[in-house]
Amino acid sequence: DQQVKQNSPSLSVQEGRISILNCDYTNSMFDYFLWYKKYPAEGPTFLISISSIKDKNEDGRFTVFLNKSAKHLSLHIVPSQPGDSAVYFCAAIGAGGADGLTFGKGTHLIIQP
């Protein structure tokens, strides 16, 4: 049973517009959420995170929103740039870190010129 779901395998956005990547989770014990970005032939790199006590975290062009009641988080990228084309993984972890990070299947973001 997938505890972290990214229901869009791919997303195409025009350069300069906003990219919105969505993630849903089922485990109410998750209390920390992260987004990782992965280019081909490279390992995932940390992008941004949010604690369950917050509903928003911002870092430059990247903002993550968390809706605990809906068990939903989203990553906003504004404005989207060609270098943002990559696979984005949503990940979650529970208090104490048991069972490591739980990842979604990823969303392939394609930024169109």
Add this chain to the structure above:
Amino acid sequence: DAGVTQSPTHLIKTRGQQATLRCSPISGHTSVYWYQQALGQGPQFIFQYYEEEERQRGNFPDRFSGHQFPNYSSELNVNALLLGDSALYLCASSLKGQGYATNEKLFFGSGTQLSVL
């Protein structure tokens, strides 16, 4: 500074053989994590090593074992290989690691692509 390095980049084995994958963490990092990423899936947690001991383990059979050396480098061993073990194996490191502090970020290597024929 060097990032997390993994070797080999690619590894081809046949069913029933054993595979050994190696990982060197970022200098100063003491905890190592291993993940398996099957095609089209997200990474799945295998186990974590800290202070040369396995600290946490995901839902993987005993065929998957590991080791951490005094210099914090690590090995992942997979015995009695199955076709389904074919995947990208990712190693990650972090500064601390007794348990997993939720505000720590993992730094991943580029992975070892294991193919079982």
